[in-house]
Amino acid sequence: MAIKYELLKECPDTNARAGLLHTPHGTIETPIFMPVGTLATVKTMDPRDLEEINAQIILSNTYHLYLRPGHEIVKQAGGLHRFMNWNRPILTDSGGFQVFSLGDLRKITEEGVTFRSHIDGSKHFFSPESVMDIENALGADIIMAFDECIPYPATFDYAKDSVERTTRWARRCKEAHKNIENQALFGIIQGGMYNDLRTRSAEDILDIDFPGIAVGGLSVGEPKEEMYRVLEHTVPLIPKNKPRYLMGVGSADALLEGVGRGIDMFDCVLPTRIARNGTAMTATGRVVIRNASYAKDFSPIEDGCQCYVCRNYTRAYLRHLIKCNEILGFKLITYHNLYYLLSLMKDMRSAILEGNFLHFYKSAIDKIKL
Numbered sequence: 033m034a035i036k037y038e039l040l041k042e043c044p045d046t047n048a049r050a051g052l053l054h055t056p057h058g059t060i061e062t063p064i065f066m067p068v069g070t071l072a073t074v075k076t077m078d079p080r081d082l083e084e085i086n087a088q089i090i091l092s093n094t095y096h097l098y099l100r101p102g103h104e105i106v107k108q109a110g111g112l113h114r115f116m117n118w119n120r121p122i123l124t125d126s127g128g129f130q131v132f133s134l135g136d137l138r139k140i141t142e143e144g145v146t147f148r149s150h151i152d153g154s155k156h157f158f159s160p161e162s163v164m165d166i167e168n169a170l171g172a173d174i175i176m177a178f179d180e181c182i183p184y185p186a187t188f189d190y191a192k193d194s195v196e197r198t199t200r201w202a203r204r205c206k207e208a209h210k211n212i213e214n215q216a217l218f219g220i221i222q223g224g225m226y227n228d229l230r231t232r233s234a235e236d237i238l239d240i241d242f243p244g245i246a247v248g249g250l251s252v253g254e255p256k257e258e259m260y261r262v263l264e265h266t267v268p269l270i271p272k273n274k275p276r277y278l279m280g281v282g283s284a285d286a287l288l289e290g291v292g293r294g295i296d297m298f299d300c301v302l303p304t305r306i307a308r309n310g311t312a313m314t315a316t317g318r319v320v321i322r323n324a325s326y327a328k329d330f331s332p333i334e335d336g337c338q339c340y341v342c343r344n345y346t347r348a349y350l351r352h353l354i355k356c357n358e359i360l361g362f363k364l365i366t367y368h369n370l371y372y373l374l375s376l377m378k379d380m381r382s383a384i385l386e387g388n389f390l391h392f393y394k395s396a397i398d399k400i401k402l
């Protein structure tokens with residue numbers, strides 16, 4: 033068995049829980065936020081930075097790495113861990129999102145998806161089998177099934193056909209997945225915003241028996257209330273002994289709401305992406321560092337934050353770097369944003385273990401909404 037989930041503590045008055053996820057490259061303390069490293073790098077961070085902020089697992093992406101540098105090169109390098117010098121756990125997404133969001137001129141058939149590269153327009157074909165080969169070559173500890181992330185909005189009929197095909201593709205992924213000792217294949221529940229399709233997808237995906245389950249098809253432009261409704265309906269259908277992964281979700285309020293609804297794993301490009309346009313995350317909302325109001329502000333991004341950036345640099349200095357397009361500015365804000373989200377997850381986990389998650393949630397969510 034490539035992974036083992038150990039449930040440590042459930043919250044008495046919400047669905048929040050704390051656990052340990054044992055993988056071939058180490059144990060992950062859940063609930064956890066997973067920094068996104070799409071092209072085998074968490075942008076502007078090197079592995080030393082990531083270990084310093086205690087990132088426990090990072091992501092890479094099959095669609096992107098297949099196009100550049102090609103999964104064969106990563107395989108020849110000894111796999112992603114060697115290639116990027118990261119010795120902790122890695123998860124790769126199947127590209128089931130990028131093929132539909134980045135790829136052009138897509139053609140979906142039962143067999144798979146034909147798409148054109150967003151880089152040079154060259155034509156490519158992904159099938160459940162070919163994606164399993166790519167993810168096997170990349171060598172991540174957790175690999176995602178090839179699915180269709182249903183766009184928002186979608187008609188019931190479109191969503192129904194798509195869910196049924198995604199389930200058939202999930203079976204084919206399971207069939208094609210060879211390296212079960214070292215790589216855990218997670219299934220992905222789809223169903224759009226339709227509770228009955230979510231039930232159907234959950235039952236069918238659970239029937240195939242994956243070691244971990246993702247809730248897909250969310251954070252695709254739907255209102256947050258819709259996302260929370262779908263989570264409230266879907267997460268309880270997943271057995272408690274399986275890790276639950278909500279794909280693409282990562283603002284502080286969504287992490288609090290997701291943990292309260294029983295999610296263990298999250299990923300999002302938000303903290304790293306907004307850092308590169310000079311926006312920092314804090315417990316009371318975002319600080320747009322490039323604003324003139326910070327030109328002579330010699331306080332840290334966030335008072336009380338214990339990260340290397342907040343202990344050594346001021347908003348004035350960071351604003352100066354961002355205004356001058358200095359790479360250090362992007363690095364330092366990225367470092368703080370990731371530290372902030374990882375600390376939020378650590379604090380939530382401690383609150384769950386101490387039995388007072390609801391109290392923590394209420395005080396944290398009110399601060400963010402300020």
Ligand SMILES: CNc1nc2cc3c(=O)[nH]c(N)nc3c(CC[C@H]3O[C@@H](OC)[C@H](OC)[C@@H]3OC)c2[nH]1
Pocket residue numbers: 068069070091092093124125126127128129130176177179180181182220247248249250251252279280281299300301
């Ligand atoms: C932003 N909202 C969002 N909703 C999503 C829903 C799905 C989904 O249903 N199926 C699949 N397969 N992927 C999804 C993804 C992509 C996340 C990946 O995309 C990359 O970040 C953009 C990153 O790759 C390292 C990440 O890896 C897990 C979603 N992203």
Ligand SMILES: [Zn+2]
Pocket residue numbers: 333334337338339340341342343368371
């Ligand atoms: Zn900080």
